[in-house]
Amino acid sequence: CFPAEVVPKAPEDALFGLMRAYRADESPDKVDLGIGAYRDDNAKPWVLPVVKKADDVIRNDPELNHEYLPIVGLEPFTSKAAELILGSNSPALTEKRTSTVQTISGTGAVHLGALFLSRFYKVNGANRTVYLPNPTWANHNQILTNVGLQVASYPYFDKDTRGLAYDGMLDAIRSAPERSIILLHPCAHNPTGVDPTEEQWRAIAEVMKEKKHFPFFDCAYQGFASGDLDRDASAVRYFIEQGFELLISQSFSKNLGLYGERAGCLHYIAAPGPSAQEVTTRVSSQLAVLQRSEISNPPIYGAKVAATVLNDPALFAEWRENLQTMSGRIIDMRKALRSKLEELGTPGTWNHITDQIGMFSFTGLNEQQVANLQKEYHIYMTKNGRISMAGLNTRNVDYVAKAVDQVVR
Numbered sequence: 584c585f586p587a588e589v590v591p592k593a594p595e596d597a598l599f600g601l602m603r604a605y606r607a608d609e610s611p612d613k614v615d616l617g618i619g620a621y622r623d624d625n626a627k628p629w630v631l632p633v634v635k636k637a638d639d640v641i642r643n644d645p646e647l648n649h650e651y652l653p654i655v656g657l658e659p660f661t662s663k664a665a666e667l668i669l670g671s672n673s674p675a676l677t678e679k680r681t682s683t684v685q686t687i688s689g690t691g692a693v694h695l696g697a698l699f700l701s702r703f704y705k706v707n708g709a710n711r712t713v714y715l716p717n718p719t720w721a722n723h724n725q726i727l728t729n730v731g732l733q734v735a736s737y738p739y740f741d742k743d744t745r746g747l748a749y750d751g752m753l754d755a756i757r758s759a760p761e762r763s764i765i766l767l768h769p770c771a772h773n774p775t776g777v778d779p780t781e782e783q784w785r786a787i788a789e790v791m792k793e794k795k796h797f798p799f800f801d802c803a804y805q806g807f808a809s810g811d812l813d814r815d816a817s818a819v820r821y822f823i824e825q826g827f828e829l830l831i832s833q834s835f836s837k838n839l840g841l842y843g844e845r846a847g848c849l850h851y852i853a854a855p856g857p858s859a860q861e862v863t864t865r866v867s868s869q870l871a872v873l874q875r876s877e878i879s880n881p882p883i884y885g886a887k888v889a890a891t892v893l894n895d896p897a898l899f900a901e902w903r904e905n906l907q908t909m910s911g912r913i914i915d916m917r918k919a920l921r922s923k924l925e926e927l928g929t930p931g932t933w934n935h936i937t938d939q940i941g942m943f944s945f946t947g948l949n950e951q952q953v954a955n956l957q958k959e960y961h962i963y964m965t966k967n968g969r970i971s972m973a974g975l976n977t978r979n980v981d982y983v984a985k986a987v988d989q990v991v992r
């Protein structure tokens with residue numbers, strides 16, 4: 584039939600293609616450093632102990648049912664999620680200039696935020712370009728362009744230092760037309776693991792204020808990066824203190840290990856001022872209209888798990904410990920990989936592995952070296968040399984270090 588006849592075949596998603604190749608590999612030595620999902624020291628998915636407890640609470644609730652949630656989501660979840668990212672004493676909360684919508688995790692939050700901006704963020708009748716870090720999470724580009732927004736990039740990663748391309752980043756933000764949309768990763772940048780320092784965040788905010796840019800924070804790793812929920816939210820909180828109007832996408836995939844449950848939120852924060860509450864009410868009403876036509880209402884289970892943890896002080900304290908377990912194991916693996924490469928005298932410098940933070944390390948391995956690691960050593964990572972630190976464990980880190988040493992020589 585005619586319309587389907589003309590549909591071209593799309594390429595397979597690179598990351599999910601890599602996962603398929605890994606699963607098909609029968610080598611007992613194979614190592615998965617591809618997907619950004621936490622694994623324990625046995626390379627197994629880890630259900631957080633606090634999530635198991637929340638699960639019991641939910642299942643034992645005699646009132647449990649499978650009714651629809653309201654369009655904007657489960658209130659005990661959305662209100663605590665806002666406190667988590669903004670801080671419970673945030674002026675934005677006390678001044679009632681925040682609007683939160685529960686979304687299909689971080690992906691859905693980026694999408695809903697992008698859709699909202701494409702509809703309403705116009706200067707002289709036209710949308711503004713969204714500036715993305717180069718590189719960024721592979722999905723940003725297509726989520727934003729799918730809703731008709733134009734994207735451009737700002738330098739982020741310095742190949743020589745394997746750290747932040749700070750000057751280039753600031754220059755590009757300064758050169759972007761006024762009122763551009765700047766997408767920022769507030770912590771544990773994916774894919775590089777490189778974050779600005781506090782001082783650098785202050786300078787970035789200053790330039791953005793000068794140019795009246797609109798910040799869109801994509802926060803997928805709060806608490807997972809440093810192990811400290813407040814520290815990982817500090818960039819977002821600083822921008823709010825500075826009086827920006829902004830959007831935040833928030834995911835609970837990594838920090839609660841709720842990957843497949845799709846728990847997340849989109850937060851809109853109005854700039855302070857006499858009309859802030861009224862603006863917030865209008866924005867809320869439009870977000871609800873968009874949400875209704877997109878998904879009607881969000882999924883209930885992950886939101887209930889998160890709400891149970893966020894609203895119970897004992898479970899919340901236990902969650903902090905679970906976060907320390909995950910971030911601590913990853914930090915240990917960073918130290919182990921670096922020291923093994925240094926012991927082997929592997930050509931190059933390897934301090935960036937411990938300087939970087941969060942789920943990923945941008946190793947600096949080139950495409951050929953990545954291909955050799957897969958072909959000869961059954962070690963799987965994305966073509967850009969990004970490794971998911973969670974795929975390393977005390978059993979395979981020696982093997983990986985020796986393999987890297989071989990392909991680099």
Ligand code: PLP
Binds near residue numbers: 619688691768801842
């Ligand atoms: N944003 C960034 C930067 C990410 O790294 C991810 C996941 O890897 C997401 C958003 C979305 O994740 P999810 O949709 O599972 O919350």
